[in-house]
Amino acid sequence: MKKLIVILLIFMQLTSVGGCRKESVVAETNSAPIEIQVQINHVPVFIQHETNEIATITIKKAENDRTQKLTGITFHFSDSNVQNVIKSIHLLNTAPDNNEQSSHFIGETSEIKKVTTISLDQNISGLTSSFFISLTAKKNANIEAQIQIEEVILEFDNLTEQSVQPNKHTIKLAHVVRQQGQDNCDTYRIPGIVTTNEGSLIAVYDVRYNNSKDLQEDIDIGMSRSTDGGQTWEPMKIIMDMGEWGGRAQKLNGIGDPCVLYDNQTKTLWVAALWMSGATSNDMLWWASSPGMKPEVTGQFMLAKSTDDGLTWSAPINITEQIKNPAWQLLLQGPGRGICMNDGTLVFPAQFKADIGEKALDGGQYTCHSTIVYSKDQGQTWHIGTGAKTNTTEAQVVELQDGSLMLNMRDDRNRKDKGDTNGRAVAVSKDMGATWEVHPSSNHALPESNCMASIIEAKVEINGSSKNVLFFSNPNNKYERWNMTIKASIDNGLTWPDEYQIELNANKGYGYSCMTMIDNQTIGILYEGVKELYFQKIAVSDILGNK
Structure with a gap:
């Protein structure tokens, strides 16, 4: 009997949680280790969003595996600075709800450190289970901060734990410059952005009050301004609004599809936009516009300008007579920049x-x-x-x-x-x-899914000498508006090598984007989600690598 007790004590020590954390430890009741995958998604953490699903955990058990519960999860981050960036971490479970997938929190922590653990009591049903890791950023987090998860350790009820190294991907932060519903607006679309001599970022876009519909609708041109490189943004200003011109309602005087330009020699900002007053609310301006020159007949090429770094703006200026052929059905700008x-x-x-x-x-x-x-x-x-x-x-x-x-x-x-x-x-x-x-x-050379895109030129120091580089952004997908990506070309656009590309957001969006050089080492990009506008800062070195 004493010999049996000694054997049992030795066995308990060998299978205790205090054992090796780097490899899978399998209890005697299991015939094979659990298969675990941790996939880091190519999506940013939006500072304004409480939930940002940045990774998926998939657990696959063997048929004779008796593991019943997930009891804990530990994250090893590459930098202790994560505590200055992340407010909380959540683990979510997906469960069917009225034939749709809805997410439910199953564990969370706001005690963020380089090594962070969440205690759990989550049943594992079936042979395959999936969970989502969600991060919530601090509201004052530096938008240039980056996060890397080096290791994830899962602990189970049968006193086993398993370590997984996720795919290598740097998680970046992003601002939601305009959120759906903000300022009583249903949809923000059509981004444009430039940098002034003073270093201000000037962003313009459609303010689509009622829905996401294109012109003809109640649409104004909005502007957001940042004087600290995109870390914070001033309240929106409406800079082009045709009101009730001609005695017609706002929704019959929409103005949209802005294109912004900065004259760095005179320090003048220009915004071009499309206006028409004659179409009905059921018409799409693209088809309703006809040959002619009057606002009741055809789209108008409108300008507004600012000479004080975007603080104040002129009344709309109509240059249609200067540039439109009366036989054309429609003339309009970019959009973009x-x-x-x-x-x-x-x-x-x-x-x-x-x-x-x-x-x-x-x-x-x-x-x-x-x-x-x-x-x-x-x-x-x-x-x-x-x-x-x-x-x-x-x-x-x-x-x-x-x-x-x-x-x-x-x-x-x-x-x-x-x-x-x-x-x-x-x-x-x-x-x-x-x-x-x-x-x-x-x-x-540049695949697309029939969408607007952005291209800018910049002088970049490469291998010790200044070189002209083209940067291009669009949904890098032939068929859908997914995979927002920035690419670089160092040969005037002849080639866009895979090694000079960075995917910013794999999720689907409306797909339009616009870039600007914040400084000679940093790109700012404003792009569309679904009814929202996102802003990210991307280091040129993240795209060109060791060059």
Whole structure:
């Protein structure tokens, strides 16, 4: 009997929790270790959101495994600074609820340290169970902070624990600059952003009060301003609102699709937007606009400007008469952002619809063309280029090192229902849009799901010398607006290597984005979620790596 007691004591010591934490320890009742996967999702932690599901834990048991409960989970973070960034950690369980998936908290802690443990009492039913890790950021967290989870240890009721090293992914923070429902607005869409000489970030967007519908609707142009690199944002200002012009209701005087431009030589901000007053509330302006020049007939190309770093703005300025061909059905800006060239020329990307006597390849009534609108006298007069390619719409423009202009265009041939997804169209002009040449990368180098995108140019120090680099952002997906990604090209857009790419948000959104250089080492990007606008700061080194 004494010998039996001694054997039992030795066995209890060998299977106690105080054993090795780095490897799986399997109780005598199990015939095989539990299989565990921890997948870090490519999504940011939004400072304004209480729940941010950043990882998935999958537990797979063997058929004869008798494990009944998950009793604890421990996170090993790479940096003790996590306690200054994260307010709390939650573990969620998914359970069917009215044929939909809803999440329920099963454990949490606000005692955040480099090694953080959550005690649990969670039943494990079935052979496969899934849980979600959610992080809540501190409201004053530095948006440039980064988080890495090096190890996750799961503890079970049969006195076993198992260590897992998740996929290597740096978790970044993000701001929700505009939230759905904020300021009594249903939807915020169509981002544009620039950096002023004073270092201020100026963000513009649609304020869609009633729903997410495009024009014609009750839509104004909103602006948000940050003077600390995007760490905080001032309250929204409405900078373009056509009111009840012509005695018609607000929803018949919507103005939207903004494109922002900064003249760094005169320190003037310009915003272009599309307005029309004649369509009914049931009309979509894209189709209701007709040949002609009056607001009751056709969309109007409107400008507003600020000469005091975005503090105050002019009344809307109508330049339709200067640049629109009366035979065209519609002319509008970008949207997104324009540029100030090295010689001071101001350039907005633009698009127009022209009836060429046959239906568009997309099955539409007219054929659309991307182009540019520009001013050589600091905005006193404006001119327009020719169409770069048929069936192209929303575009962005950059100046290349030789002074030519590159137009990167949404190509409406890229429709998943047409079975053709050949990517962004690209053309170059050396004569301010009078003529265009197809760029070698056109329609194959940058996959897209028929969406607006962003491209900017910057001088970056690479291997000790200054080099012109192009940065591009869009949903990096041929078929859906998922996977918001920034890419870099160091050869004027000929190639966009995989090693010069970073995925910011794998989740689905409305997909539009706009970038700006905050400084020569940091990119700021404003992009769409679903009815919300997100802002992130990305170090150039995170994209270009050891270069």
